[in-house]
Amino acid sequence: MTAKVSFDEVEVGTELPTREFPVTRATLVQYAGASGDFNPIHWNEKFAREVGLPDVIAHGMFTMAEAARVVTDWAGDPGAVVEYGVRFTKPVVVPNDDKGALIQVTGKVAAKLDDRRVRVDLTAMSDGQKVLGMSRAVVQLA
DSSP, X not given: OOOSSOGGGOOTTOEEEEEEEEEXXXXXXXXXXXXXXXXXXXXXXXXXXXTTOSSOBOXXXXXXXXXXXXXXXXXXXXXXXXXXXXEEOSOOXXXXXXXXXXXXXEEEEEEEOSTTEEEEEEEEEETTEEEEEEEEEEEEOO
């Protein structure tokens, strides 16, 4: 673990750099291939609507991973994240157009813990709605 952030230089309330992640239908196809999750709600508009969704939606694990990138980029090492969890609150709807969807992620140090660790709380939004709830990471700092 080689976090680039020093525990001594971080305070509760420290904000992580905000990130935006574009998501298109092509992104979903690529993620399906990488993850093996070919559920038709992630690529078939007709099927997604038939099961009550407004349109094709992004994979929950994809959304979760994009949010985690805010923490790993800030820490400088993915291995510095020792715990991570979320609740899925709303789907990221991905229209079949040139723009797709946008996931906006903000993060803030919510607590300094023992053993040079911090808890980072994340907020992930798409189309004005919170898409992840209780999104928290514990990060081992230098």
